[in-house]
Every structure is written in C-alpha cells, then in structure tokens.
Ligand SMILES: Nc1nc2c(ncn2[C@@H]2O[C@H](COP(=O)(O)OP(=O)(O)OP(=O)(O)O)[C@@H](O)[C@H]2O)c(=O)[nH]1
C-alpha cells in the first residue's frame with residue numbers, strides 16, 4: 169500500500185462538518201479516533217500537525233489536556249476522517265483528561281524520541297496505562313521513533329526498538345516530523361494505520377466520535393521502516 173493511493177487534499181477541522189451548500193445534511197463518513205501518546209517533548213504535537221497541516225509547526229508548547237486534529241482522506245473511494253488526539257505527555261496536564269483519551273479508541277500511536285533514551289524506557293508505562301484503561305488488546309497499535317533527523321544525537325538504536333516492537337507485536341517506524349524529506353513518511357505512517365482500520369470495517373458512522381462503536385481485529389505483522 170502506498171500513501172499515494174489516497175487523495176492528497178487536506179482538511180483541517182476541530183469540529184464536525186456542517187451542512188453542505190444547498191442545505192443538504194453532510195454525508196456520513198467513518199471516523200477513526202487515533203490517540204497519540206508518549207513522554208512530553210517527544211514530538212506528538214509536531215507529528216500530528218505534520219500529518220494534518222502538512223508542515224512542521226513553527227513552535228509548540230507543552231500540550232495541556234488534549235488537542236484534536238482532523239483530516240479527511242479518501243481511501244478506495246470512501247471518505248474517511250482521521251481524528252488524531254494529541255495528548256499531553258506531562259502528567260500534570262493529563263490527569264483530568266485521561267479517561268476521555270481512551271474512550272472508543274480505534275488505534276494507538278506510541279511515540280518516543282530517538283534522541284532521548286528515557287522516553288524509550290517510558291514506553292512500558294504507556295502500554296500499562298492503556299491496559300489500565302481496558303483498551304482492547306486487539307486494537308491496532310504502532311510504535312514511532314521520532315526525530316531521526318538528529319542523526320548525531322541518536323540514543324535509541326533501531327535494533328533495540330525493533331526488539332521492543334516485536335515483543336509487543338507492533339510495527340516500528342522511525343521518522344522525523346521536522347525533516348521535509350520525511351514528510352511523505354509521516355503521511356505514510358498515519359495512512360498505513362487508516363488503511364488498516366478501514367480494512368477491518370469498523371461499525372461506526374457519523375459524529376460525534378465518542379458515540380462510536382467499533383470492533384477491530386489485530387494485524388500482528390511488524391514492519392521496520394527508517395525513512396531518514
Ligand atoms: N529535530 C526535531 N525536533 C523535533 C521533531 N519533532 C518535534 N521536535 C521538537 O521537539 C520539541 C517537542 O515537540 P512537541 O511536538 O511539542 O512535543 P510533545 O510530545 O507534543 O510534548 P507534550 O505536548 O509536552 O507532550 C519541540 O521543540 C519540537 O520542535 C523532529 O522530528 N525533529
């Protein structure tokens with residue numbers, strides 16, 4: 169599957185779609201809720217912004233609670249909304265929101281910073297948090313090592329990350345939200361996930377996404393991709 173299989177136009181929206189011109193109600197489309205979690209400063213905001221806005225943000229601040237980014241894509245002729253929940257990595261900014269993150273989640277993206285081994289060592293606690301919130305074990309999960317553009321500062325070797333990914337039956341991607349050469353690859357990561365979700369034919373339709381019901385089967389095959 170290539171990212172080029174889908175339409176490239178972007179839609180940025182924090183709210184649901186309104187009525188269409190002419191007063192017709194909007195077409196119902198499937199929405200995939202994907203939460204992005206990991207330590208503070210690993211680049212969750214930059215990755216989600218890169219995918220939804222098509223560029224690296226000029227500056228970011230620590231996320232408080234959660235930010236939503238949404239992009240509509242067409243996959244195999246079907247219009248789908250990818251809703252990214254960009255969560256706060258800092259505990260003090262998460263507390264009140266955590267319950268909401270995990271409600272009706274369709275997929276999880278775990279992010280670590282390739283230049284910060286501590287963020288990699290935190291991954292088991294993020295996985296544990298998912299378990300504690302009773303996230304079904306068959307929900308698709310992927311592991312993303314970010315900041316691969318900082319080649320001289322890498323602290324997490326690919327083989328170590330791959331071992332971890334294999335142990336947890338997750339595909340591993342090493343990428344950069346910043347390096348423009350990696351733009352297509354951030355795109356490909358989320359599009360791969362969207363294709364996977366679509367192929368599992370979740371039940372939900374329409375908005376708001378919190379009312380969705382979804383059941384997804386796992387796809388355990390792990391992929392390693394360093395696109396730097
Ligand atoms: N070199 C480089 N820097 C990056 C990359 N992605 C993010 N950054 C930088 O890393 C810092 C943190 O990025 P954020 O996206 O705000 O991190 P976050 O994970 O959202 O942090 P919290 O909101 O606190 O959880 C910022 O200074 C970004 O500019 C990347 O791919 N390469």
Ligand SMILES: [Mg+2]
Pocket residue numbers: 212213214228229230231254255256257
């Ligand atoms: Mg953030």
